[in-house]
Amino acid sequence: MGVVFSKSLFTKQAILTLALAIVLSLVSSGIQFVDGVRSQKTEINQDFKELLTVVEKPLSEAVFRLDTAFAQQQIDSLLFNPSIAHVEVRDESGELFVEATATKRHFSVSNSLANYFLSDLQDYSRELRLETPIFQAGRLLILPEKRFLLDKIFKEHLASLIYNLFKDVLLASLISLVFYFLVTHPLMRLTESLSTVGYKKELPLPKSFYRHHKSDELGDLHSTFARLWKKLNTALSDLERSDSHTKAMIEHAADGILLLDENNQIILVNTAAERMLKMSAEELKSSSLETLHTSSSWLPFLNSLSAVEVNSPLTVETIYLIRDVELPVEIRLAKYKVLDRTEVLLLIRDVSERKETEAHIHHLAYYDSVTNLPNRQYLADKLNETFKRKQQKLTLSYSAVVFMDLDRFKTINDSLGHNVGDQLLCCVASQLSSLTEENVVFARMGGDEFAFLLTYIGDDKDKVEKAIKGFVESIMYACQQVKKAGHHEVHITASLGATIFDGNEGSAEAILKQADTALYRAKESGRNTFALYKPEMQAVSDARLDMEKALHHATEFKLFELYYQPQTNDKNELIGAEALIRWKDEKKGFISPAEFIPVAEEIGLIVEIGHWVLNEALSQVATWLKEGKWQLSWRMSINVSPIQFQQAGFLPMLKAQLEKHDVPASCVDLEITENMLLNDLSSCLKKMNAIKALGVHLSIDDFGTGYSSLKYLKSLPIDRLKIDQSFVRDLLTDKSDEAIVHAVIAMAKALNISVLAEGVETLPHYNRLREIDCFYYQGYYFGHPLPPEEFIAAFVHDSATLKPSL
Template sequence: MGVALSKSLFIKQAVLTFFLAVILSLISSSIQIYEGMQSQKTQIDNNFNELIAVVEKPLAEAVFRLDTDFAQQQVDSLLQIPSVASVEVLDEMGNLFVGGQSPKRSFSVSYQTADQLLSDLQSYERSLHLSAPVFEAGKLTIVPEKRYLITQLLSDQSSILIYNLAKDLVLAFLVSLFFYFLVTYPLTRLTESLSELKAKSSLLLPASLSRFHQSDELGHLHATFAQLWKKLNTALSDLERSDAHTKAMIENAADGIMLLNECNRIILVNSAAEYMLKNKSTHLYLHSLEALHAPASWHKFAETLETLQINQPLTVETVYRVHGIDLPVEIRLAKFKIQDKVETMLLIRDVSKRKATEAHIHHLAYYDPITKLPNRQYLTDELSELLERQQHSVNYSAVVFMDLDRFKTINDSLGHSVGDQLLCAVASQLSFLKEDNVVFARMGGDEFAFLLTCVGNNRETVEKSVCGFAQSVMYACQQVKKAGHHEIHITASLGAAIFKGKEFSTEVILKQADTALYRAKESGRNTFAIYRAEMQAVSDARLVMEKALHHATEFKLFELYYQPQSDDKNELIGAEALIRWKDGEKGFISPAEFIPVAEEIGLIVEIGQWVMDEALSQVARWIKEGKWQPCWRISINVSPVQFQQTGFLPMVKAQLDKHDVPASCVDLEITENMLLNDLAASLKKMHDIKALGVHLSIDDFGTGYSSLKYLKLLPIDRLKIDQSFVRDLLEDKSDEAIVLAVIAMAKALGIGVIAEGVETWSHHDRLREINCVFYQGYYYGRPLPPAEFITAFVDNHPVCPNLTAPIDTSI
């Protein structure tokens, strides 16, 4: 049965129909046989009753007559019947009268079978009696031959069984044949049409199905198959498109993609990964990831890969080794399960450029791009970490701030490129100070800083060490620096804050060092100061000054006063324009206080331009009013910072044009120290100024370092002897000697001389004796506002002396 049911549908149906037909035929025949046997049993009973009725009376009479022979004849006649097995006749006393058994015959049925099938068939007994005379003759017993009877029964019913079975088998064959042509054959044709169907073609209905089955279940089955096939084609098309998209996206992805199997072996590599790893996918297929990693990075990555959970993506960074070169990569790991298989996808991104950018950003954040030194942030972080590490340390450390003196003048006059080269030269020259316990940083502009760690545990010794360090720095800064084509002399001012443990915060320590630096600058520059508590008040006052100075510059709160300049005949030869600042709270503030501050914070250029504009505007008005002689000179102080500005010369020319003031009326006073920065550039600019017709004077002459060396080269008209020499002229022979030397030198060079700071008649008389005939000082008049100056000095001085007349230097 198992084999038959594994065959085609037709064979399955035929076998099942055959078995059902046989079973049903047997059941039907069994019922018929059972009913026939019941009918036969009834017939047997009737036959035996009829037989007994025939012999009953003769046997009764024979017993009555005691005629055994006749009785035996009757018994023998009964035994001739095949269905009788034995006969027995008893007399009235119950004794055997006559009897007998049928002859032995062979049957195909055994006794046991016959007894089981005819178990309800027993012996037939009948009482023998006569009615006339009335006599109870005895009893007749007939035993039926069950084997014969059952044989007859089976013989009669077997034909029925054979007929029914043959009929049912024929019916089953006809049903199977009908099923074959009605179902099996159409299904076979449908199957053949399906097997011959090509991808994405239409499912056509076979001709036989079209004729006979278009509207029945097979037609509906075909329609259902056609719909399913259409959906399958659509799904297949979508799947192919999706697969093509997936492959295209994987292949053209900017990031490298690798797929790992359950054993973490590579089973897929896209083009980006091939390019990144400089290796073909065929070489990487089924290889372990370990071969791609730098040895130091594999262990950590392997642990991450091992512990990665399904559907819990993770981003990690690691390092690949590509042809001996380390390649930093960022990998997006994703483990998933598809059809009971666990796979891991790696999205790999080359982050070498990002790492380089981060390193560059870090370098930009912590290093100065010009000098390549650590910057303010770096030093601040190092100081903060030092304070954290040494909270309870007994060792002192120090922060030393350094500021280049007059760097802004150099930067503005020679250009930022030269300024940057100078900064690099300073950084290079001070590099010898960089030790394990020293951090050297550029804080910004021309300001540098040193962090000295663990200098010692004795405050006095530490201060000496820091002073020695500062002296080394100042000495190095004083050396001639080469910046482009220029040789530049420069000095530095330094301020230090000494601390230990965590008694002060980072901000406080830096502020203390800055305060000490300002104290060093106020002390005359090219010097060094250590922070003391009392310096803070000065620093705070400095900040107040800067704020007020910004306000005054923005709202033009300055005034110009004019101090007369006279000759030995007490006749006016000009005036010096002097700036005055009257603060609302502090009153008048000396220029000696705010001019250096203005130079340091970059306001001096704007202030100087205002002074020139205001002075020339005032002179223009006086000329127009007839109050100013064309031969008089207005002396205007020019800051070294302003003079070195690239736009200084155009500004002077523009001011002259703007106010229409004769250039010969203008005398620009510059300091000799300005020449130390760049003599060549200064000389060129001075010649250009002289070409405009403007006069040039050296102010505070004698206080500089190199005046005698450079004086012969300068295109100047006048020297102003500094008031520090004039003030003590009568008491100090050295000052007198200096004044005499200056006058003699000026005569030899054809340069005029004016003495400032002349406060008494004695000063005037002595200067006149030594042939200095031009003066400026309180003896001749104090600086006054414009209107008061005209009233006090101009109306009574109509004569204009020749400033450059020969001077009698006989003593």
């Protein structure tokens, strides 16, 4: 077949058509032959049965009379039939009576072939018997000559096979000839015309081609080629124009351009590169890249050049050596393939001015303009670097930060002038810089405050403390020396505070705070002294102590109160409210729950506060129910702290409160946070099912801000998800928040859980939530949290319809 398909289209078609015709003819003849064999077998069986019938009676009488001569005469006559190979007669006892075998003959088929095609053609036998007198004479057996029969069948079908084969071959030849004139010849003419057409010329073909093939596939093929040729001419013109543009852009580019071949040899140079590198194009093409680099910059650049991948540009900076002058450059490396060749484009930019500017900016950013010392930012960066190395256990030694403040500097500055003050600062900086060693960073923090970072001191803390004290004493001594500022001799002293750290202090900011605390302690001690930070210097803050004391007092005397914020649906109908705790301190005024609730949890007051909230909210609902101001379909949402929820007595307490106030459980909606479920999901699930069994509703508060998990969400017996206000607030401006809200609503809908959006503050927020199928809301747009009486007056009406708070 490989030979066939390597020929011309006409040859392939002709050969395949002829082969197909022969195969089909042979298959058809084979089917006819098989069918003929089947019908011939039927005729042969019939002929042999008739022959048996003819000779049955004479042979029966011969056996009865024991006339072997007559019987032999009868069976010999049967052998005149060439389809019989052997005949024998046996008497009633099975003994051979007479037999005859046909003479040996030659046939065109073999025994095996005859047995294969005539395998179901068996021997023919007939019982020999007389009717008068009744006598069982024996048996007649005739063996057919299968080779003769099959040879006869073959001869009968050979003529049909030859006729069919000739007819099919003739038909295939005619089809091939028609194909040649209809397809091959016109296609050859079309191919010849395409091979002779020139650039920007039409496709030449005789008019007869258009006349005969205007509406057929060849006409379409010609039209398609014509359109493609037109497009190709246009593309070639565009390519020529683009090539001219490319050459112009390369030649007039401000950056230097070098093009390298696969061996990193320069093959193209633009004018900007010649000017920048001060070499002609011929000189550059005959030079290697290495000659352009300094000895230290070549290997890093070569590694970058080797590492750049096709269609993955890489920007590197390196140093060129141009006539013994170093030139910092930025090179954009771009590797690409053109046909079977790989080339690398180098876009070279002189960055010497930028480097100078960066150095200047860096100096301005990290150095003090008055003393030329490193500034606060520089020290902070170095401290962070040192602290991270200690956290990564790259070094186990101790380090230290020393803060220094000049005593009475403000007095000197105000009395002698800022100019003298600046000169004094420069004098101090110059004098103390001489005392610093390689592992010490000396910086001006601002004003008259300086700092020292001693990066590596030692691994023995006692020796480190002694070293710090010795260092500080040398600083204090140097500061006490007379300073000359302008025409003035100035006497100053310094207060210093230091902290030693090993990476376990939490953060670099904490270290700075410790040093500042030690400095403040030194200044409190009378100035011109030194204090080393000790943990006891930073005890629990007064503010925290005040908060804890006030919180205990408020819990003991029930100084809290509950405010209620309405919850509504998309029809502006009230569906319930959320009970929110408020605490108004006598001195500080209202304190946000975000400030005192975490403290209450830490000091163990949250359970007592939560009990009070539940009791107060249920008492209020009971009162409103009696007064007809609360509907049974409304829910009172009450937040439950994770600590309170996990208490063993929470469920009995809840039952007791419901019974005490006689409030229907369906009016209560307990809000829990999703993070609470992380500790013990099975225990929480058991308790939640028990709460649901009471008829109390359950909601997940601030959904989406914790460790949301579909795995537990689908198994929890919850009624509602409350989308956290942080997502709702930026719903209109942040696509990510909008996507999260969409996802929560869709997920809740699939799980048959209602959704309430918190923090709905404007009409656009409300309208957008309605559009995305969120139908329950809470936020300032509908109303602020209010005390009980004001809540009823503002939001509860006969129609229970909410008027938005504009």
